[in-house]
Amino acid sequence: MMSPDTILIADSDPALLKLFSRLQPNDSLVLLTASSGHEALDILERHAVDVLVADLVLPDMGGLELIARAKEIQPYFMQSIVLTGDSSLETAIKALRLGAVDYLIKPLSLETLWDRIHAILQRIREIRDSYREIQEEARKNILIMDTVQAGVLLIDVAGHTIMDANPAACLMIGATRQEICGKVCHSFICPAEKGHCPITDLGQQVDNSERLLLTCRGGHLPIVKTVVPLHMGGKKYLLESFMDISDRKRAEEELSESRATFHAIIEKSLDGIIIVDTEGDVQFLNQAAADFFNLSRKELLGTQLSFPMTSVEATEINFVHPDRGERIAEMRMAETRWKGEKAYVATLRDITGRKKMEESIRHLADHDALTELPNRNLFEDRLRQTIRRARRHDNSFALLYVDLDDFKPINDNLGHRGGDMVLQEVARRLRQSIREPDTVARVGGDEFVIILDRINQAENAAQVAGKIINILTQPYHMQKKNFLLGASIGISLYPEHGKDMQSLMRCADTAMYKVKERGKNSFAFYDGRQEEPSGEAT
Secondary structure, eight states, X not given: OOOOEEEEEEOSOHHHHHHHGGXXXXXXXXXXXXXXXXXXXXXXXXXXXXXXXXXXXXXXXXHHHHHHHHHHHSOSSOEEEEEEOGGGHHHHHHHHHHTOOEEEESSOOHHHHHHHXXXXXXXXXXXXXXXXXXXXXXXXXXXXXXXXXXXXXXXXXXXXXXXXXXXXXXXXXXXXXXXXXXXXXXXXXBSSOTXXXXXXXXXXXXXXXXXXXXXTTSOEEEEEEXXXXXXXXXXXXXXXEEEEOHHHHHHHHHHHHHHHHHHHHHHHOSSEEEEEETTOBEEEEOHHHHHHHTSOHHHHTTOBOOOOSSOEEEEEEEEEETTTEEEEEEEEEEEEEETTEEEEEEEEEEOHHHHHHHHHHHHHHHBOTTTOSXXXXXXXXXXXXXXXXXXXXXXXXXXXXXXXXXXXXXXXHHHHHXXXXXXXXHHHHHHHHSOTTOXXXXXXXXXXXXXEOSOOSHHHHHHHHHHHHHHHTSOEEETTEEEOOEEEEEEEEETTSOSSHHHHHHHHHHHHHHHHHHTXXXXXXXXXXXXXXXXXXX
């Protein structure tokens, strides 16, 4: 009977644990829960766990530490799934690199969780089945080697009479020494009839030749036989030594099955497997490897792939195909033997999807989900870089703080979905208004900031601000209606109005509020004397 699948869920949220309990444990599924990292580790010490579902934020330890310590306790078959919130996306990447096979972002549905767990359990079963097959083959081979024995017979050539037999021969023939000795070998232990002895009558040399041995039960025992002529006391004898190869024959069949199983495992592997000789020429590859390069095996055999001719723990390689684009693989190299010669085996794990996932996670962490513009975090990082670059090269730049005028009535009229569409259109227009090196970011509901890099004089910033106001005041066609928006823009200049991020942001914000006080839909430079705005829309 197969043991049930065991799932351990480590999460301190009672609501989530209650959701997980709906998986309904039964004879084929055991569900264990833990509300802390130490409780989870205690369970892992006492129970074999197939899938660990771990929140990255636990009361007593980080989720990454729990995953690492869990791997030390159960290093072979257990797989981990990471649970994370929006604020832990970078940590999720680290968990994937640590060995977790999947991650889920909260909140999540029971169906999503079970689909992921079910896929991982299926993969674990396949790995275990393959492991058991290999263990069984190894056990059989050891048993075969431990039971091999050689039989020895002494035959009188003149009468073809058996003169002596050792215990191994008696065991193979199935008779006692007394029952064997004195018997003529023809038709007793040898299938040949009288006058057709392969050695004495036909003159054959028998040296490690496969033959059949008749047994007292009427059966045929396959043997490997060697015959050596002897002269003792003026008489000719044959010393026959033979080894029961019935186990070997069965072993060959089993080996053939084992090779077929091994071949099936290699072919079903999702990892690409390539064997290259010491010159770097491809000698063997499985289908997954051919699929990675999007070429046939015939096209790849004998070619050179520029792999390092040394053992490599893990490295990444990139391959660009005209039709499929860039593919990324994690490659490992190890020394091996191929057809008796030194060679190297390379395993390629396609991580293109994982890399895209990581890139997507990074993008989500640095960009506004609605407009795809940089968010405040990325904007502040770029502003710091711009300040450092301007200080190093003695350049100037401008910072524009853009606040939409009269956006709330549009949002109330169109609803949140309609308001979001307007914001997306605003973001598109802002991107059109600036140069490639410049940056536009969304830092609030209807607030945007723009870095105009390498501005030689204030008039350049004023021209861009006027262009932005003109383009933002063009009608917005939404839900078969036209809507109008304005924009108030405050401008600060580096280094005139500040040499650090906080000063520049404060000055631009102050200038923007002065525009609001003056009637909106215009722009102004920061006036250090806190006087009236120093610029207007053109």
